[in-house]
Each structure stands twice: as C-alpha cells, then as structure tokens.
Amino acid sequence: xxxxxxxxRLGLVLTVLMVGFAGVGMFWTPYEPTAMVxxxxxxxxxxxxxxxxxxxxxxxxxxxxxxxxSTLMIALAVLAIGFVAGLLIGAFCGYFGGxxxxxxxxxxxxxxxxxxxLLALVVLAVIGPGKYNVIGALGILFIPxxxxxxxxxxxxxxxxxxxxxxRLMGVSNGRILFVHILPNTWPTLLSGLTIGFNNAxxxxxxMSYLSIGVTAPDVSLGRxxxxxxxxxxxxxxxxxxxxxxxxxxxxxxxxLGEGLRERMAA
Amino acid sequence: xxxxxxxxxxxLLAGVMLSASLYGCTGGTKDGTTPTASAQTGELSNGNSVxxxxxxxxxxxxxxxAVAAGTSEVLFNIFEGLMKASPDGGVIPAVASDYTxxxxxxxxxFTLREGVKFHNxxxxxxxxxxxxxxxxxxxxxxxxxxxSAFLNVTSIExxxxxxxxxxxxxxxxxxxxxxxxxxxxxxxSDTIATAPVGTGPFxxxxxxxxxxxxxxxxxxxxxEPAQLDNVTFRIITDTNTQVMGLQSGxxxxxxxLPNTVKPQVEGQFTVLQDTMxxxxxxxxxxxxxxxxxxxVRQAMxxxxxxxxxxxxxxxxxxxxxxxxxxxxxxxxxxxELAETYQQDLDKAKDLLAQAGYPDGFTMTITVPSNYxxxxxxxxVLSQQLAQVGITAxxxxxxxxxxxxDVYRGRNYEATVSGIAASDMTGREMLERYVSDxxxxxxxxxxxxxxxxxxxxxxxxxxxEQTQLYKQxxxxxxxxxxxxxxxxxxxxxxxxxxxxGMTFYATYVLDMSxxxxx
Numbered sequence: 193x194x195x196x197x198x199x200x201r202l203g204l205v206l207t208v209l210m211v212g213f214a215g216v217g218m219f220w221t222p223y224e225p226t227a228m229v230x231x232x233x234x235x236x237x238x239x240x241x242x243x244x245x246x247x248x249x250x251x252x253x254x255x256x257x258x259x260x261x262s263t264l265m266i267a268l269a270v271l272a273i274g275f276v277a278g279l280l281i282g283a284f285c286g287y288f289g290g291x292x293x294x295x296x297x298x299x300x301x302x303x304x305x306x307x308x309x310l311l312a313l314v315v316l317a318v319i320g321p322g323k324y325n326v327i328g329a330l331g332i333l334f335i336p337x338x339x340x341x342x343x344x345x346x347x348x349x350x351x352x353x354x355x356x357x358x359r360l361m362g363v364s365n366g367r368i369l370f371v372h373i374l375p376n377t378w379p380t381l382l383s384g385l386t387i388g389f390n391n392a393x394x395x396x397x398x399m400s401y402l403s404i405g406v407t408a409p410d411v412s413l414g415r416x417x418x419x420x421x422x423x424x425x426x427x428x429x430x431x432x433x434x435x436x437x438x439x440x441x442x443x444x445x446x447x448l449g450e451g452l453r454e455r456m457a458a
Numbered sequence: 459x460x461x462x463x464x465x466x467x468x469x470l471l472a473g474v475m476l477s478a479s480l481y482g483c484t485g486g487t488k489d490g491t492t493p494t495a496s497a498q499t500g501e502l503s504n505g506n507s508v509x510x511x512x513x514x515x516x517x518x519x520x521x522x523x524a525v526a527a528g529t530s531e532v533l534f535n536i537f538e539g540l541m542k543a544s545p546d547g548g549v550i551p552a553v554a555s556d557y558t559x560x561x562x563x564x565x566x567x568f569t570l571r572e573g574v575k576f577h578n579x580x581x582x583x584x585x586x587x588x589x590x591x592x593x594x595x596x597x598x599x600x601x602x603x604x605x606s607a608f609l610n611v612t613s614i615e616x617x618x619x620x621x622x623x624x625x626x627x628x629x630x631x632x633x634x635x636x637x638x639x640x641x642x643x644x645x646x647s648d649t650i651a652t653a654p655v656g657t658g659p660f661x662x663x664x665x666x667x668x669x670x671x672x673x674x675x676x677x678x679x680x681x682e683p684a685q686l687d688n689v690t691f692r693i694i695t696d697t698n699t700q701v702m703g704l705q706s707g708x709x710x711x712x713x714x715l716p717n718t719v720k721p722q723v724e725g726q727f728t729v730l731q732d733t734m735x736x737x738x739x740x741x742x743x744x745x746x747x748x749x750x751x752x753x754v755r756q757a758m759x760x761x762x763x764x765x766x767x768x769x770x771x772x773x774x775x776x777x778x779x780x781x782x783x784x785x786x787x788x789x790x791x792x793x794e795l796a797e798t799y800q801q802d803l804d805k806a807k808d809l810l811a812q813a814g815y816p817d818g819f820t821m822t823i824t825v826p827s828n829y830x831x832x833x834x835x836x837x838v839l840s841q842q843l844a845q846v847g848i849t850a851x852x853x854x855x856x857x858x859x860x861x862x863d864v865y866r867g868r869n870y871e872a873t874v875s876g877i878a879a880s881d882m883t884g885r886e887m888l889e890r891y892v893s894d895x896x897x898x899x900x901x902x903x904x905x906x907x908x909x910x911x912x913x914x915x916x917x918x919x920x921x922e923q924t925q926l927y928k929q930x931x932x933x934x935x936x937x938x939x940x941x942x943x944x945x946x947x948x949x950x951x952x953x954x955x956x957x958g959m960t961f962y963a964t965y966v967l968d969m970s971x972x973x974x975x
Contacts, residue, residue, distance in 0.1 A: 226841050230769045234721075247718055248770050248837060321854065403827055408852035409840045422698040426721040 200451015206444025210437065214264045217257025225258040225411050226250065234427045244429035247419060256433040259411040260441070266327055266406075267392035273331025274388060278338025279381075283369050285339070286346025297343070300336035308333045308391075309398055316404045326405050330395050334388060341384045345377035379456040386449025390442045397438055413438055507688035508956065508972060511700040511712035513828045514857040515668050515693050520651040521640035522594055522604040525897075526861060527736065527878035527965040528714075532691055534966045535684075536577075536673060537640035537656035540568050540587070547786060547882035547963030549634060552681075553582060553641045553657055563629030563918055568637075570620045575678040576643055577661035584616045589644035591624070598647055606889065606896070607636030628916045631923055632883035659684040659970040669693055685958065685973035695828035695857065704951060711952035713967055716831045717773045720949065727951045732961045734948035735786055736876035737779050737887070738832070740823065740839055740941040745901035746871050748819055755938035757809035759799040761846040762839060766801075768944050770838050771831055775947035781931040782877065782887050784945035786963040790884050790927045795935045795942075806846045818847025824864055824873045827854035831946055832874040839874065839941075865899050876946060878965035884927040885915060891930075891939060902939045 223241075232249035235241055243252040285293040303311070308330075315329040349355060350373065358372050399405030400414030408415075413434040420430035512532065518524040521537040534543070540554035551557070555571035574582040595608040603609050610633065613625045626633060643655050654662045659681070660673040671691045675684045692709060694700045701719050703709035704727060714734065715723075723729055740762075742749040749755055768776040777785050780795030810816060825836045833854060840850040850872075855863070864870040879886035890897040892911050893904070907930060914926035935942070950959055958971040 226837075226844070228766075228770060228838060228841055230766060233770070248834065403854055407854060408833075408837050409844075409850070418698075422701065422719065423722065 197451050197454060199447045200455065203444050203447025203449070203451050206440055207448050210260065210441040210444055211264065213257060213437065214260035217254075217259075217261045221251075221254035221257045223251035223254040225254045226409050234423065234430070236427075237429050243433040244427065246416070246430055247423070252416070252430060252433050255411050255416060256413065256437055259413040259416055259434060260437050262323070262406060262410060263393055263396050263413050263438075264441075266323065266330075266396045267389055269327045270330040270334055270392040270396070271385065271389050273327070274334025274338050274392075275385060277331075277335045279342050281335065282339040282342025282344075283346050283374070286343035287350050287365070287369055287373070289347075293343075297340070300339055303333070303336045304340075308337075309395055312395065312399060313402070313404065316399065321399075321404045321407050323406050323410060326396060326399055330392060330399075334392065338384065338388065342377070342381065345380050346373055349373045349376050379453050382456065383449045383453045386445050386452075389445055393438065393441060393445075506686055506974065507690070508686055508710045508969070509690040509692055509708065510967075510969070511694045511703055511709040512691050513693075513695055513697070513700070513714060514826075516665070516671060517858075517861055518651055519654045519662070519665060519671075521642070521654070521656070523651070525865070526857075527876070527880070530880050531965050531967040532671065533640075533654075533656075534658070535660040535689070535969045536654055536658045536662055537642070538658050539638040539640055541634060541637045543638055543881060543962060543964055543966055545960050545962045545968075549638060549881065552638075553587070554637075557634070557637075559634075563631075564626045566624045566626070566633065566637075567617075568622050568624075570622070571680060572620075574657055574680045576657055577655050577676055577678075578643065579678065580643065582641060582657060583644075584619050584622065585644045587622055587641055588614060588616055590639070590641045591622070593642075593647065594639045602896075605636065605639050607633060607885070608639075629918045630915060631918065631920055632885050635881040635883045636885075638881055660689060663688075682970070684970040686969065689969050697830040710956060711950070711972075713948075713950050714829075715949040715951055716771070716834070717775060717947050717949060718830065718834075719951070720773075723951045726954075728954050728956065730950040730952075730959055730961075731775065732948050732950070733775075733777060733785070734876065734878075734946040735784060735963060735965050736878035736945060737782050737784050738776075738835065738874065738876045738943045738946050739779075739782075740835075740943065741873050741875060741877075741900050742940050743868065743871055743901055744903060744939065745868075748813065748815060749871070751813045752937055753809045753813040754815065755941070756799070757806040757813065757846065758843065758848065759938045759941050760802045760806035760809065761848065762799075762842045762941060763801040764796065764799075764943055766842070767835055767838050771834050772944070772947035776944035778944050779942050781935040781942050782891065782940075783884075783931050784887075786945075787882065787884070787887070789924055790931065792928055792931055795931060798935055799938070801842075803845055810846060810848075815847075818849065820849040820851070822851045822853050822871050824853045824855055824860065824870045826857050826860040826875060828857050829875075832876070835943065836874045868899050868901060880964065882964055884923070884930075888927060888930050888934075889915065891934060900940055902934075902937075904933060904937060904939075907933045907937075 227250060229249040232245040233247060235245040237244045241251050246252055281296060285296050311333050312329045316325060319325050355368060355372055358368050396405060397414035400412035401418045403418060405414055406412035416434040417431055423430055512528060514528045516529045516532060517526045521533050524530055524533060538552040540552065541549040542552035544550045553571060553574050554568035556569045558567045570587065576582060591614045594603060594605045595611055596603045610627050610630055611624055612627050615623050617623055640656060642650055646655060659676055659679045661676040663672040663674050665671045670693060673689050675687050694703060697716060697719065700712045701722055704712055704723065720729065742755055744750060764778050768774055768778060778796035780798060783791050785791045810818060823836045825832045827833060836852045840852055843850045864873050889895060889911060891902045892898065892908050910926055910930045914923055914930060917923045917926065955975050956972060957975050958973045960968050960971045
C-alpha cells in the first residue's frame with residue numbers, strides 16, 4: 193500500500209531548509225551577527241534588513257542564522273549524550289533484567305518525576321550558565337527517557353524466536369544486543385530520537401530565554417526571544433524570525449520522524 | 459496519517475493558545491486614566507497606597523551594614539541620622555536640630571531635636587544617639603567602624619541630655635556629610651535587621667526576602683509628614699516583567715528603568731528622566747592578570763568607544779565621566795577627563811603588544827543580570843573589545859551573587875556595574891580606591907593616589923581639597939584604574955495620577971513627597 197506520505201516529504205523539505213539555514217549561518221551571514229549600528233536600533237524590516245534590527249542595531253536575520261546553528265549543535269550534542277548513554281543503559285537493563293535493571297529503572301523513575309527543564313534549571317543555577325554546561329546538564333537529563341524507551345523495546349524483542357536461536361547457537365551477548373535486537377527496534381527509536389531532538393531544541397531555547405543558557409556574545413534563539421518580548425508591541429519583528437525558525441524546525445523534524453516511522457513500519 | 463494530522467493540528471492549537479495567553483498577560487493594559495489602587499496592600503478604600511517596582515533585593519535592613527545603593531535608597535525613607543540628605547546634595551538637620559563646629563574644626567556639637575520619636579513610639583534619647591554613633595564607630599565588632607568616616611572620630615560624648623560632641627583626629631571638611639548615619643534605638647542590634655525601627659517619615663511593616671518590603675506612614679514624624687499611607691517595594695529583577703507590572707496595574711511606579719522601555723510606556727504613564735547619580739564603568743580587578751598592567755587597561759580604554767555606548771544604552775542621554783565622579787558633583791566633576799581616551803584602535807593594539815598581548819586575550823565580564831543597562835553595556839563593550847582581539851565573555855549573575863562574589867569577595871576579572879555615593883562628598887566617590895580601603899573592590903594600588911587622598915581628606919582649605927580631589931580623579935583616569943563610562947540615564951515611570959517625585963543629587967528615593975493628584 194503506497195499511501196502518499198506527504199507529511200514525511202514536507203518534513204524532509206522543512207528540515208533540510210532549516211538545517212541549511214543554520215548551516216549557511218555557520219559560514220556566512222549577511223552581516224556580522226554582533227555588529228552594532230546605532231542608527232539601526234529597532235529598525236523595521238527593510239530590503240537591507242529583511243527581518244529588521246534589534247535593540248542594539250544588530251541584524252536579526254544574521255543573528256537568527258547564527259543562533260539557529262548554535263541551537264542545532266547544542267540539540268545534537270544533547271541528543272548524542274542522552275541517546276548513546278540511554279541506549280547502553282536501556283539495552284543492558286532490558287536484555288538482562290534482574291536487580292540492576294530494577295535499581296536503574298527506579299533511579300530513572302525518580303529523575304523523570306521532576307520536569308526535566310526544572311532539573312536543568314537547578315543544575316545550571318549551581319554550575320553556572322554557558323554553552324557546554326547546558327549541553328552537559330540537558331544531555332544527562334535526557335538519558336532516563338531514552339533508557340526507558342530502549343529498555344521497553346529490548347524487553348519486547350529479547351524472547352522472540354530469532355533471539356533464542358541466536359542464543360542457542362552460542363552468539364555472544366554483545367552481538368545479540370547490537371546486531372540482532374537493535375535493528376528491530378529502529379522504528380520506535382527513530383521517532384524517539386526526533387521527539388528527543390525537538391525537546392532538546394525547545395529546552396535549549398527555554399534555558400536561554402530564562403537567561404541561564406547560552407551567554408553573550410554567543411547568540412541564541414531563546415535569548416533573542418527574551419529580548420524581543422520587551423518590545424512585542426513596538427517592534428514585533430524582533431521576535432518573528434527566531435520564533436519562525438524554532439517553530440519550523442520542530443514542525444519539520446516531527447513530520448519527518450513520523451514519516452520515517454510509517455515508512456519503516458510499512 | 460489521520461492521527462498525525464490531528465497531532466499537527468494540536469501543535470498549532472497549542473501554539474495559538476500560548477500566544478493568546480501571552481497576549482493576555484501583556485495586552486490587558488489599562489487606558490492610563492483609571493486610578494489604580496494597589497490591591498497588594500489591601501487599602502483599596504482610600505487608594506492612598508503605592509507599589510514600587512525595584513530591581514534588586516535588599517542586602518540588609520540594618521542601615522549601618524547595608525552596602526548596596528539600591529538598599530540605601532529604600533532605607534532612606536525609614537531611617538534618619540543626625541543630619542539627612544537634601545535634594546541638592548547637601549545635608550539638613552534631622553534628628554539633630556542644629557550643630558556647631560569648633561574653630562579648629564575638631565569638635566562637632568549636635569543639639570538633639572525636641573520631640574523626635576522612633577516608630578515604636580519612644581522618644582529619641584541621648585542613650586539612643588550615643589549607642590547608634592558608637593555602633594557606627596565599631597563598638598559591636600572588632601572596632602572597625604561600620605561607616606568609614608568614623609575612622610576619624612576619637613571620642614563621642616554627651617555633655618548633657620540634648621548635646622553630643624564628636625571629636626575628630628584630624629579636621630575634615632566633609633565630616634558633616636557623613637552624619638547621615640542612621641539613629642536607631644539603643645541596644646537594638648539583634649532586631650534591627652529583622653524589625654527595623656527608625657525615625658523617618660515611613661515605618662517598616664514587613665519584609666519578604668526576594669519578594670517585597672512594605673512600609674506605612676509614620677504619624678509621629680517630626681517633620682513634613684508623608685503623603686502616602688502605604689508603600690510596597692516589590693522586587694522584580696526583570697525589566698520586562700516590571701513594565702508588564704506597570705501595564706497590568708500591579709505596580710504604580712518603577713524606578714531606574716532603562717531608556718529602551720520608553721516607547722512602551724510613553725503616553726500611558728508619566729515618564730520622568732534624570733541621570734542615575736552613579737558612575738557606570740567596566741570595573742577591572744587590578745590585581746588579576748592582565749589587568750595589573752596599566753598598558754593593558756589603557757589599551758582597553760582606547761579600544762572602547764564611550765559615546766557609542768551612551769548612544770546604544772541611553773539614546774545619548776547618559777553623561778560620559780572618565781573617572782569616578784558624576785556631574786551632579788558640580789564642584790569636583792571634570793568633564794575634560796572623558797576626552798582622554800578617544801577610541802584609537804592602533805594605539806590600543808600598540809599598547810597591547812607592548813604589554814605582551816599582541817593577539818589580545820580572553821576575559822570574562824560579570825554583569826548583574828537584573829540591570830538591563832549593565833547587561834547591554836557589557837554586550838556593546840564585548841563587541842568593541844573584539845576589534846583589538848580581546849574576547850570578552852559575558853557572565854550574567856544574580857544580584858546577590860554579584861554583591862557577595864564580585865563586590866565583597868573581589869573574585870572576578872571585570873564587571874559592569876554602577877557605584878553611587880550615599881552622601882555628596884568627594885570622599886564617597888574617591889576614598890574607596892585607596893589601596894587598603896575595605897571598599898576598594900577593584901584592588902587599585904597606587905602610592906601616589908594614596909598620598910593625594912590622604913592630603914585631600916585632612917586639609918582644612920576647601921579650595922585645596924577641591925584641587926586634590928581633582929588630582930585624584932586625574933590619577934584614576936590616567937591609570938585607567940577602570941574603564942569609567944557614564945552616569946546612566948534614569949527613567950522613573952509612574953501612573954499618570956501620581957505626582958511629587960523629587961530627584962536628589964545622590965542615589966536616594968524620597969517616597970514622602972509622592973502623592974496622588
């Protein structure tokens with residue numbers, strides 16, 4: 193059955209666009225993202241500045257491009273930490289079970305009982321703001337959700353016939369875990385990953401919005417939104433570009449994830 | 459697929475709801491003509507209450523121990539000294555009704571005013587006065603005066619029930635200005651920080667850390683009584699939230715707002731503009747490398763562009779200072795010092811190269827995150843310093859952290875902040891940079907400066923003192939002890955039906971003259 197997977201495609205297009213937008217921003221921006229021009233304070237959108245300028249006369253488009261790049265990098269790093277650690281813990285617990293499993297899962301439950309943003313806030317309040325601290329704090333806080341997801345999948349698969357036969361044939365545990373079981377869990381993990389990515393983008397933006405995330409002179413979408421909030425009525429364009437980028441990125445990635453999942457499940 | 463479309467719809471809906479709720483937060487502005495009585499104090503019946511937004515918590519309610527200017531400006535309404543600050547920067551008699559100075563300038567005799575009462579109803583007696591003055595002189599700690607002017611006091615004696623004589627080690631022309639130190643009830647040391655009792659026009663009612671402080675009109679005040687019945691200071695560390703508070707009516711007045719909020723409040727509120735009566739600077743920790751090298755400090759001064767900062771942060775309404783003195787000090791202020799360091803990137807790079815940093819260096823600027831002006835100045839500075847290869851990272855910290863780590867702990871590289879004077883003496887702005895002074899948080903160390911200040915503080919010739927203070931200011935400027943920037947522009951925004959704001963030449967907020975029209 194070939195349903196037209198339109199949202200997957202749209203998601204792909206959006207994702208590529210947004211990643212491209214951020215990617216270009218890493219090498220080229222129309223203006224220097226930190227260059228300030230006094231005459232352009234709160235300048236309205238124009239041909240020279242398609243999305244206007246902020247309170248210090250900096251080009252919003254350029255700042256958004258750089259901000260999107262750093263948000264994306266942070267989200268990916270957070271995802272990498274959370275996913276790799278979560279995968280190892282979850283796979284081990286799901287496959288072997290036992291006391292360790294029970295213990296680790298209770299710890300994860302305890303961690304999951306707090307809203308992760310709140311926990312990250314506490315951690316950052318203690319260790320101080322900054323790009324790498326944000327990555328560290330969010331990365332660790334993303335581990336439990338991945339661990340649980342992976343564990344559930346491994347639990348489902350570990351008693352299937354092909355795993356049993358592999359075990360009877362004397363295949364090593366490591367091989368069973370990562371060669372036999374893991375590929376069977378991809379569809380679920382993949383949507384877990386896309387949701388996780390979106391959560392990471394939002395979490396980073398929220399942290400910076402609350403000014404405990406990325407610090408100046410680094411640019412961040414969250415901080416731009418925070419600064420723009422003050423002038424929402426007098427210079428609404430300040431929030432337009434960064435907000436659009438956050439929304440489109442998240443929309444794109446979740447559509448893409450959904451599309452991929454359906455495709456693999458089919 | 460239908461499942462997913464539903465999810466997309468939900469996502470959109472959530473977005474719409476979120477924006478709608480945000481709009482609700484800020485959109486419900488009143489038309490500006492409705493009189494707003496503060497619901498916070500429960501005094502809706504007469505509406506004679508005002509809620510004031512302030513940007514920082516109070517560091518202590520003990521008037522002798524509070525160090526932050528933002529605290530003293532609030533406590534000004536509750537406490538008075540023998541003398542109190544007047545709007546022009548001088549002092550007028552308060553708890554004392556009169557004073558005389560001996561011909562040699564060493565003996566100050568104060569006559570207590572009759573009928574001055576504490577907020578607890580007790581009359582102010584000689585015992586209270588002696589206790590307060592001795593406490594300021596360090597009687598309750600290791601003898602280190604809580605107020606540095608008392609270093610110069612050798613004896614405090616009562617000659618009768620209404621006269622107290624202070625004897626000085628050395629004559630000091632500005633001593634009288636320091637006699638604003640609060641008079642508190644005798645032996646109230648244990649309670650003063652939790653239940654402050656003073657003699658001012660307002661009496662303390664309650665304080666919730668990080669939230670608010672309330673005070674009410676003191677009916678037994680000896681002078682011109684306050685016109686408001688209740689005043690609540692609400693601590694809101696975020697400028698945007700303060701403006702929203704004004705618009706929603708939870709705040710009637712906000713002090714020290716940055717110029718950037720002007721477009722949002724103009725028309726709806728009374729906007730009063732003045733300068734802040736402080737010196738904003740990029741304060742450099744002179745004992746930390748590389749700022750221990752005068753060439754580095756000068757290079758940084760040449761690298762930055764002060765007029766540009768004033769344009770960005772204050773729309774050009776700040777006043778460049780060039781040293782630790784602000785223009786309200788008409789006697790000492792030297793506008794020409796602001797001209798010493800015109801932006802000159804080549805000179806800056808030369809000086810950096812001489813100092814051994816041809817490629818610049820990396821530094822951290824700590825900024826108190828509750829002051830938008832300082833945060834923005836930090837960003838502009840960071841951008842300007844980048845032109846000579848100096849990478850300046852901005853680290854925002856909470857106000858409490860700033861006071862404890864930066865100001866008291868001196869554990870920082872550079873910080874953008876403002877230093878204000880609690881009385882109108884040159885001493886207030888300059889003595890703190892004497893090498894071993896307890897308030898010398900930039901660790902400035904110059905023998906020449908110490909000598910000049912020593913002379914300035916002891917001379918009896920007013921003209922000579924003015925010259926010496928000017929000399930001291932010039933040293934701070936030449937040595938680029940810190941990158942002095944400006945006296946910031948200052949906005950007071952209040953409901954249109956409020957009136958009576960009095961601007962002082964010092965960092966003072968006098969609530970007693972505020973009233974409804």
